[in-house]
Amino acid sequence: MPVPCPMCGSSHQRKTDSQAAFQVLASRRCDDCGHIWEPDAPRWLLKAGLFIGLSWVALGGFLTFGGPLVGRGQFEFRFFWLCATGITALVGCWCRLKETKATAGTCDPCLSEPSGAD
Numbered sequence: 001m002p003v004p005c006p007m008c009g010s011s012h013q014r015k016t017d018s019q020a021a022f023q024v025l026a027s028r029r030c031d032d033c034g035h036i037w038e039p040d041a042p043r044w045l046l047k048a049g050l051f052i053g054l055s056w057v058a059l060g061g062f063l064t065f066g067g068p069l070v071g072r073g074q075f076e077f078r079f080f081w082l083c084a085t086g087i088t089a090l091v092g093c094w095c096r097l098k099e100t101k102a103t104a105g106t107c108d109p110c111l112s113e114p115s116g117a118d
Contacts, residue, residue: 003039005030024049024096041096049093056086 004011008030016029016036024041060082065075 003028005033005035006037007035008033024092040100043097043100046093046097046100049089050097053086053089053093056082056089058086060084060086 005013005028010030010032012031013028014031015026017027024045025039027036027038029036060079063076063079063082
């Protein structure tokens with residue numbers, strides 16, 4: 001059963017494209033009000049994303065820097081994209097896990113309120 005729209009509560013929705021930099025699940029668009037949201041990802045999926053992201057960073061690091069470190073080959077910058085992809089997955093999944101632990105809040109320090117504001 002689909003998760004209802006957070007704005008109007010309608011269950012009429014479809015998958016849609018998103019402008020998000022990191023997306024765990026496909027965004028949904030409500031057919032009734034047009035609201036776009038991304039459903040909450042299960043914790044196991046976010047933890048798997050952390051493991052996969054760490055694996056990509058390790059593989060990219062080895063392929064990029066491994067040759068000179070083990071005495072074979074040269075520095076290979078072309079594999080650096082593996083590290084960047086892994087770091088993106090790590091940060092995205094880590095932020096989502098923090099959001100699910102603290103039910104209200106955001107991982108982005110630019111969007112959070114200052115701690116001394118009353």
